[in-house]
Amino acid sequence: MVNPNPFNVRFYSKLGQRGSFAAIMGEIAAQDDDLVVMTADLTTLTGLTQFREKFPDQFINAGIAEQNMVGVAAGMAKEGKNVFVTTYSNFLAMRSYEQIRIQLGYMKSNVKVIGTGSGLAMGMSGNTHYGMEDLSLMRAIPNLMVVSPADGLETVKAIKKAAHHKGPMYIRLSGALRNPIVYDEDYEFEFGKGILLRKGTDISIIATGTMVHESLVAAEILSDNGISASVIDMHTIKPLDTAMIKDVCCQTDLVVTVEEHSVIGGLGGAVAEYLSEISYRPRQVKIGIPDAFQRVGDYQYLLKENNLTGPQIADRIHEEYGDDGESEPNMIR
């Protein structure tokens, strides 16, 4: 298993989530002859060049044809292959959506779908390349597990666990190179179990993917302003850790979901669906990408434009919660 140390934690951070994925696949392939990695003409861009050279018999390039790639993956999985398919998240989640629904979800195929460059990470490539709706789409498919790691180390942990998990799964990789580090030492990672990174008494922030780090920054700023915030890394969007939401969030006045994804149907949607079913729930604020196509720019520009940096998240929460923390109770009965 992963043995995190200051060296490899920095290494994974430098590689970003996409690079961390590529780096760890070689390690998995060395121990699993049945592992097959498929790409749709993105070998270099997903950092898989070394893998292709080292494991040519376990690497299949399907060309620019995502629908066929997912179908072939399902067929190989049926014959016992442990298949990972990967390309940009938008192409996977949308171009091959029906194949994922029927040939992976419906047939419970053991295929891991790795969507890279998700969220706004594709920057100057523009809206055609942004993955803003993938969580919403993937979450709607029965039997599919949906995972979004927070940093390089969590990506490594998720991918390694995924290689031993039997069943269809979507893993969303986002962020740039030099991914901010959330985890600098070893910790327990289990699909479907959120991680409480910070315990607070006033509000609860539930974040996923790159927004976990930004939410920790926001919580620190809020703390300086007298607002005590819990922060949860909700790395598994489906199945959602509703027990943790009930335990942590329902003890606070406001729950805030933060994601680098449309505010429609992603983590925020999943949490809202749960909260709407229970009594005595806090009000929810959904922070994410508004329901709009973007004015194109680089990654940092896009995060700022969408108010998704730590200080901007803190400002928004401050606005919603009030200065003194003594505002009208937000509990909905």
Next chain:
Amino acid sequence: MIEIMATLYGGILRFDPKNPEWDGRDRFILSKGHGVLAYYTALAEAGFFPKDELLKFEVNGECLPGHPILNMEKGIECSTGSLGMGLPFGAGLALAGKMQKKSYRTYVLVGDGECDEGSIWECAMFASHYHLSNLIAIVDSNKLQYDGPCCEIMNLDNFKAKWESFGWDVTEVDGHNVKELYDAFSVCSHSSNGKPQVIIADTVKGKGVSFMENNKEWHHSTLSQKQYDLAMQEIRSGE
């Protein structure tokens, strides 16, 4: 397509209904999932389930609906119904078979109308690029699709040349002639030129029943008792 199914399950495919997951079995995928009645019938004839279970066809909550669902116990390898998906799945089975040096062959039955789907041609490229000589596609070429004749809805002209240009070996047969089908399958099954194989089976939709032949109204419909009696009479007199 019943003659295609009868030829495959009666003389070509290697399988063991008592051991439906036998690793050495040939794999069959019905990509044109709407042709399911001929599939269920062939599976029942082949011994995968008792023939009286066919009466569960399109019965609420039963396992024989209008498009097949993966069910290894009954010999069904793949859930299909959304067109263009069975061929890529079959290519995956064939590729895994090659990787694992297994001798099974994979047969996929597609419709000609189904070949409007882009994923069929994505897979046509893929199968020849990866030399999937253990993959045999059969096109039930009945020249009709839901809205009318294929040539009017979406022209598939030069169909043979299309497959050839994608790197496949093509055999054209009369899809109602069991001997021709048997011979074509036998040749394909032993081909060693590294190319995937396609058999284009020239068929007439509703063959043998005067009021059904080439009549798109019978793509999906239910017979009255009178129509059933007439159809059976015509089929028997043609035997």
